[in-house]
Amino acid sequence: MSAPYDVPGATHVYSGKVRDLYDLPNGHLLMVASDRISAYDHALEPPIPDKGEILTRMSLWWFDQLADVAPNHVVSTDVPDVVAGRGIEVERLDMVTVECIARGYLTGSGLADYRASGVVSGIALPPGLTDGSKLPEPIFTPSTKAEYGGHDEPISYEQVADAVGSELAARLRDLTLEVYARGEALARERGIIVADTKIEVGLRGDGTLVLADELLTPDSSRFWPADAWEPGRAQTSYDKQFVRDWLTSPASGWDRASDTPPPRLPGEIVERTRARYVEAYETLTGETFRR
Numbered sequence: 001m002s003a004p005y006d007v008p009g010a011t012h013v014y015s016g017k018v019r020d021l022y023d024l025p026n027g028h029l030l031m032v033a034s035d036r037i038s039a040y041d042h043a044l045e046p047p048i049p050d051k052g053e054i055l056t057r058m059s060l061w062w063f064d065q066l067a068d069v070a071p072n073h074v075v076s077t078d079v080p081d082v083v084a085g086r087g088i089e090v091e092r093l094d095m096v097t098v099e100c101i102a103r104g105y106l107t108g109s110g111l112a113d114y115r116a117s118g119v120v121s122g123i124a125l126p127p128g129l130t131d132g133s134k135l136p137e138p139i140f141t142p143s144t145k146a147e148y149g150g151h152d153e154p155i156s157y158e159q160v161a162d163a164v165g166s167e168l169a170a171r172l173r174d175l176t177l178e179v180y181a182r183g184e185a186l187a188r189e190r191g192i193i194v195a196d197t198k199i200e201v202g203l204r205g206d207g208t209l210v211l212a213d214e215l216l217t218p219d220s221s222r223f224w225p226a227d228a229w230e231p232g233r234a235q236t237s238y239d240k241q242f243v244r245d246w247l248t249s250p251a252s253g254w255d256r257a258s259d260t261p262p263p264r265l266p267g268e269i270v271e272r273t274r275a276r277y278v279e280a281y282e283t284l285t286g287e288t289f290r291r
C-alpha cells in the first residue's frame with residue numbers, strides 16, 4: 001500500500017489496516033492514524049472523517065491517565081501539518097513480538113476457542129459461559145503477531161515464557177492486566193464496557209517496558225455501550241454497529257459470506273459512525289472534540 005500521506009522529512013516504512021508508520025531523521029518514528037475503518041476483515045470506503053484525530057487524542061489521553069502504570073513512547077505531537085492531530089512522534093523501541101491481550105469478557109476468537117475446548121490461550125474457564133459473559137476475572141490471552149492481513153494465533157503463557165523468558169513474560173502479563181483493569185474501571189464508570197484490549201509493548205535499551213502503539217481505543221479494544229450489555233448474543237459495538245448493521249442488511253446488497261469487497265458506506269452511516277467516535281471520546285475524557 002502506498003503511503004496515504006507524503007510527510008515532509010519522513011520516510012514511509014509500514015502501513016497497517018488503519019495506521020501508517022514513518023521513519024524520522026532524528027531516529028524517532030511518526031505514527032499516523034488514518035480515517036480508514038475496517039469491519040469484517042475488510043477495509044471500508046469511504047474513510048470516517050476525523051476518526052484518526054479522535055483516536056489519536058484518545059490514545060494520548062489514556063497514556064496520560066496511565067502514566068503511573070508505565071511510561072509510554074510519546075515524544076511529541078508537534079508533527080508536520082499534513083498529519084496534524086493524527087500523527088504522533090514516538091520513541092523507537094525494541095517491540096515485543098507478542099500481542100499482549102487482556103480480556104474481561106468472553107467474545108470473538110476467545111469465545112470460539114472456549115466453545116471448542118473450554119480453554120482460551122491455555123487458561124481453562126468455568127463451564128456455562130456465553131457470548132458477552134463477564135469473566136470471573138480478566139485474563140491474559142497473548143497471541144502471535146500475524147503477517148499483514150492474517151489473524152493472530154493465540155498462544156499460552158508458557159509459550160510466551162519460552163519465547164521471551166519467564167521474567168519478561170511475567171512483566172508483560174502483569175502490565176497488560178494492570179492496563180486493562182485501569183482502563184476497564186475508568187470506562188465502566190462512564191458507561192462504556194472495554195471488553196478486551198490489545199496493547200503493544202516495547203523495550204528501551206535499559207530494559208524498561210514502555211507502552212507503545214495506540215492505547216485503549218475502539219480499534220485496539222472492544223468498546224460496548226454498558227446499557228446495552230446482555231450476555232447470550234453478540235454485543236452492540238459502540239463504534240462499529242451502524243456499519244455492521246448496514247453491511248449485513250439487505251440495503252447494502254452485500255453477501256458477507258462471499259469474498260466480494262463490501263460496498264461503499266452511505267453518507268448517513270459515515271456521519272453516524274463519526275458521531276459515535278466523537279461521543280466515545282467526549283464520554284471518556286470529558287473533553288469536547290473541537291469540531
Ligand SMILES: Nc1ncnc(-c2cnn(Cc3cccc(F)c3)c2)c1Cl
Pocket residue numbers: 014015016019020021029031032073090091092093094095200202212213
Ligand atoms: N514506538 C515504536 N517503536 C518501534 N516500533 C513501533 C511499531 C512498529 N510497528 N508498529 C505497529 C504500527 C503502528 C502504527 C502504524 C503502523 F502502520 C504499524 C509499531 C513503535 Cl510504535
